[in-house]
Amino acid sequence: MRNIQLTKRQEKIIEIVKENEPITSEAIAKQLKLTRATLRPDLSILTMSGILDARPKVGYFYSGKSDINVFRDKIQSIKVEDIKSLPTIIDEETSVYDAIVTLFLDDVGSIFVTSNDCLTGIISRKDMLKSAIGNIDINKVPVAVIMTRMPNVIYLEEKESILEAAIKIIEHEVDSLPIVEKHKDDLGEEQLKVIGKISKTNITKLFVDLGIED
Amino acid sequence: MRNIQLTKRQEKIIEIVKENEPITSEAIAKQLKLTRATLRPDLSILTMSGILDARPKVGYFYSGKSDINVFRDKIQSIKVEDIKSLPTIIDEETSVYDAIVTLFLDDVGSIFVTSNDCLTGIISRKDMLKSAIGNIDINKVPVAVIMTRMPNVIYLEEKESILEAAIKIIEHEVDSLPIVEKHKDDLGEEQLKVIGKISKTNITKLFVDLGIED
Structure with missing residues (x-):
């Protein structure tokens, strides 16, 4: 083109x-x-x-x-692996309070949750806010109790395009998506290892980069 | 082009x-x-x-x-008024607790704060989360105490392009920006009336629309 x-x-x-x-x-x-x-x-x-x-x-x-849509051609050629960010990951047993502290320390909007290094859930700012004003002891309750749990976590694989990522973010009304690698464990069950993250911030940054690029 | x-x-x-x-x-x-x-x-x-x-x-x-950058031409021709969302607005005297409830009811990420219908601040999910786990009584403390206050609130005017909006969102590391109309009050002081909102969600949606458009 x-x-x-x-x-x-x-x-x-x-x-x-x-x-x-x-x-x-x-x-x-x-x-x-x-x-x-x-x-x-x-x-x-x-x-x-x-x-x-x-x-x-x-x-x-x-x-x-x-x-012909030049922009579509462009954003279909950019893969999520090209602009991914580092994910913030915590273990299922982490308390909600510690998750909130991690959120502020890492300056992120969502945290991915794992068990034995495999993706089991995701926790958003709103999940944390709901817990913080609710009737639970956020110092004791683990994130596993309040997170959105697999198989309800939407994810991406490295070779998906950034257009596909943006569509998933809008359709599922989420702020960010984990990028995963699929493995089989010893029992032949599929396991997801988190290797990155794509958020609305990545999309907005790309939007700016494409807009100001010479 | x-x-x-x-x-x-x-x-x-x-x-x-x-x-x-x-x-x-x-x-x-x-x-x-x-x-x-x-x-x-x-x-x-x-x-x-x-x-x-x-x-x-x-x-x-x-x-x-x-x-020549077709994409830049396009997103410079789209004005924030073309894709703006309805803003969620509360008065300065609203309690932090009620602000959090409004956040969930309106399904938004940030709330604009006004006094006598003029923009005085903005409150994010993280501001609320910090209050909720902090040592304040969120049922009594008004949002005016915890919000980001003017003149530190970044805003947009209707005729700015969506590219300028995306640049401000990235540079100032915010999730959304109020769109304002400027007025002079009886004393000749400039007042800002909130008439809309542009968030990373609007940008991501536009990114998808431009990408799948025929």
């Missing part, structure tokens, strides 16, 4: 063709009060670039091929 | 020109093992689209004009 800058006249020609297709070059020239010879280079570039279709003895059509 | 799909041969020509500029059409044809006549339409479209520059008796140059 390449992007080209069309001239105002070329944009105007596209508008005329869109509204009047099929339309001959004479008719376009007449609308623009120009000669056919003057228009020839413009019509050449518009047909060669695939924006217009020309059919002999009929005229020009608008093909719409120019509307 | 228009996007065109170049053929593999046209992309190959661009690569050859980039590495060898200035280069004549004969030399390009030789590298591709094609005749000059075969290449002529490709070279026409590449020069007319501004991707290559042709100088008589010298050869072709790569102009780089094709690298």
